[in-house]
Amino acid sequence: MPARFKDLALDARDHQALADWWCTAIGYARREDPGGQRPAEWPVPIHDPAGLGPLIWINPVPEEKAVKNRMHLDVWGVPEEFEALGARLLRRRGDDIDWHVMADPEGNEFCVFEEKR
Structure with a gap:
């Protein structure tokens, strides 16, 4: 199994x-x-x-986080709302990616997908 x-x-x-x-x-x-x-x-x-x-x-x-995560969370949300809570925007959605890459207060990366309205 x-x-x-x-x-x-x-x-x-x-x-x-x-x-x-x-x-x-x-x-x-x-x-x-x-x-x-x-x-x-x-x-x-x-x-x-x-x-x-x-x-x-x-x-x-x-230990402190030292390198990029090999696995991360993907969430639906609004990047500005995560930033208001203390997350950092690492990479904005653009032509090459359809999500925002962010980091929580300890530096753990996660991706934010904005729901299509």
Whole structure:
């Protein structure tokens, strides 16, 4: 049997703050631990309250991000709204690409696709 997709994982130096940032940015919420309080040093699971998106684990790591991500998130949204939350625009949509390349507050790249109206 082939493997099946489970979750996404994103590394962060300040995993608590980055979990909150992504919750605000994409409308996710922290998934509460049914067994009680999750220790602050543990990874933080965030989820789509509507149940449409994948579970994302924000994992604590000691090192700063150093090179381009080999895997990243693609999201629907408005680049200016992400910038207002603290993201950086790395590359604007243009003739050669149909999306904006951005970085979250810790430098993790993600692509923003604007919905056609």
